[in-house]
Amino acid sequence: MARGWFGEIGDAGLRAADGLAQVAARLAGGQIRLGVTGLRRSGKTVFVTSLLNNLLAAGQGGGGRLPFLDVVSQGRFIASRLRPQPDPAIPRFDYEGRLAEMTSNPPAWPRETKAISEIRIDLRFRPGGLVRRRLGGVATCTLDIIDYPGEWLLDLPMLEQEFAGWSRTMLDLAARPPRDSLSRRWREVLDAVDPDHTADEATARRLSALYTDYLKDCRASDVGLSLIQPGRFVEPGEMEGAPILTFCPMPGAERPRHGSLAALMAERFEGYKDSVVRRFYRDHFARLDRQVVLVDVLSALNAGAPGLDDLERSLSATMESFRHGRSGWLNFLGGARIDRVLFAATKADHVASSQHGNLKSLLESFLATPLSAARFAGADVETMALASVKSTETVLTDYQGQKLACVQGTPVGRTTPTVLFPGEIPPSHREIGPVGEGRFNFTRFAPPAGLGQDGRGLANIRLDRALQFLIGDRLA
Ligand SMILES: Nc1nc2c(ncn2[C@@H]2O[C@H](COP(=O)(O)OP(=O)(O)O)[C@@H](O)[C@H]2O)c(=O)[nH]1
Numbered sequence: 461m462a463r464g465w466f467g468e469i470g471d472a473g474l475r476a477a478d479g480l481a482q483v484a485a486r487l488a489g490g491q492i493r494l495g496v497t498g499l500r501r502s503g504k505t506v507f508v509t510s511l512l513n514n515l516l517a518a519g520q521g522g523g524g525r526l527p528f529l530d531v532v533s534q535g536r537f538i539a540s541r542l543r544p545q546p547d548p549a550i551p552r553f554d555y556e557g558r559l560a561e562m563t564s565n566p567p568a569w570p571r572e573t574k575a576i577s578e579i580r581i582d583l584r585f586r587p588g589g590l591v592r593r594r595l596g597g598v599a600t601c602t603l604d605i606i607d608y609p610g611e612w613l614l615d616l617p618m619l620e621q622e623f624a625g626w627s628r629t630m631l632d633l634a635a636r637p638p639r640d641s642l643s644r645r646w647r648e649v650l651d652a653v654d655p656d657h658t659a660d661e662a663t664a665r666r667l668s669a670l671y672t673d674y675l676k677d678c679r680a681s682d683v684g685l686s687l688i689q690p691g692r693f694v695e696p697g698e699m700e701g702a703p704i705l706t707f708c709p710m711p712g713a714e715r716p717r718h719g720s721l722a723a724l725m726a727e728r729f730e731g732y733k734d735s736v737v738r739r740f741y742r743d744h745f746a747r748l749d750r751q752v753v754l755v756d757v758l759s760a761l762n763a764g765a766p767g768l769d770d771l772e773r774s775l776s777a778t779m780e781s782f783r784h785g786r787s788g789w790l791n792f793l794g795g796a797r798i799d800r801v802l803f804a805a806t807k808a809d810h811v812a813s814s815q816h817g818n819l820k821s822l823l824e825s826f827l828a829t830p831l832s833a834a835r836f837a838g839a840d841v842e843t844m845a846l847a848s849v850k851s852t853e854t855v856l857t858d859y860q861g862q863k864l865a866c867v868q869g870t871p872v873g874r875t876t877p878t879v880l881f882p883g884e885i886p887p888s889h890r891e892i893g894p895v896g897e898g899r900f901n902f903t904r905f906a907p908p909a910g911l912g913q914d915g916r917g918l919a920n921i922r923l924d925r926a927l928q929f930l931i932g933d934r935l936a
């Protein structure tokens with residue numbers, strides 16, 4: 461008995477000694493859940509595809525395209541491979557399909573994706589610290605990437621609101637230009653309805669359908685309004701057609717009569733908060749360690765003053781999700797654990813490289829107010845301008861005796877490369893001046909011909925720096 465007991469200790473001790481390197485390795489690597497979000501068309505799918513492609517290529521020798529990721533520049537990166545994902549109920553991010561689209565001939569941007577998806581990649585590397593190196597061994601960092609619509613984060617402020625108050629805010633917003641014309645139809649029908657009238661399903665459906673149309677029109681590409689509530693009305697995910705999505709703001713909903721239309725709407729609003737918003741935060745958001753929020757600043761500039769105004773509001777609503785502690789909003793989660801958030805202006809290749817500094821500071825100007833709010837205690841926030849897939853080259857041209865920094869690439873829908881002067885990016889949205897019709901007009905470019913054929917990872921701008929901030933410390 462005693463022998464056996466000692467024997468066991470001995471075995472365990474040996475196993476422990478053997479496994480020490482692996483324990484150290486696990487400490488170095490571990491597991492990390494990275495959320496990738498952003499509003500529709502902000503560049504999530506392209507970002508995740510390029511990130512995976514570059515990580516997969518980094519281990520293959522031949523010089524990858526992540527020179528400023530420390531684990532790579534220090535020669536410690538070994539290899540990576542895709543693994544089965546941990547959550548069987550979430551669709552897998554279709555990496556192979558999206559990559560095939562972008563590397564086809566002629567190359568095309570990936571098709572639109574909806575809702576949430578997930579993928580797992582194992583990163584093998586040699587730990588860098590002296591002690592860990594002595595222990596030898598190879599570490600594995602398991603990286604789960606979760607791609608979900610940024611529209612869902614805009615719902616967070618609803619949790620603090622009652623139906624009547626929320627309705628007032630939304631009705632007020634809908635009555636102001638440029639939303640007034642987009643919401644007219646819905647408001648007309650709403651005006652003709654008595655909120656106190658006995659609830660009937662057909663009216664509830666009709667009103668919520670009109671409200672949904674209005675929200676969809678808000679974010680149509682030429683209008684570019686991004687502040688949308690409830691987010692699931694435009695990005696329903698698995699909730700498509702569910703009765704819980706059948707409500708809309710109602711006037712005079714302070715004390716709705718039992719059984720009235722307003723009471724039905726209020727009930728569904730509360731149901732939405734519980735089964736949609738809270739559930740998303742609990743099941744998905746609360747499990748993330750790091751987050752990147754992609755922002756299409758250039759499209760907002762194209763949309764002019766209302767687009768920029770809306771972007772500011774939607775970014776400050778997004779920031780709320782990354783506040784910790786005192787705000788109390790996320791207390792029901794027992795505290796969110798995201799400790800690093802990167803806000804990245806995507807598609808930086810649409811402008812000359814000399815403009816990237818301004819693109820970054822323009823993005824920062826939108827975040828300045830929520831970040832400086834005295835109470836902001838939250839994740840570390842970093843900003844940068846990046847391109848997941850670099851589709852242009854910066855070229856200098858002579859214009860009336862001056863050197864102009866232009867971009868050369870193939871605009872979407874054309875077949876030959878063109879040189880364009882995309883203009884200058886203002887360093888802050890407060891210094892933008894009049895943003896009339898057509899002041900900014902950034903062209904969309906197609907992915908470059910032959911993308912990915914050299915096997916070095918998709919050409920990008922600053923994807924390595926983004927990775928260094930998001931996961932670099934876990935690959936040390
Ligand atoms: N030039 C360029 N265009 C990009 C880049 N990333 C995204 N785009 C454009 O933005 C569109 C939307 O990207 P996507 O990743 O599908 O956005 P998602 O809706 O957030 O997943 C694409 O179809 C491209 O036109 C990039 O790095 N460079």
Ligand SMILES: [Mg+2]
Binds near residue numbers: 504505572573574
């Ligand atoms: Mg997508």
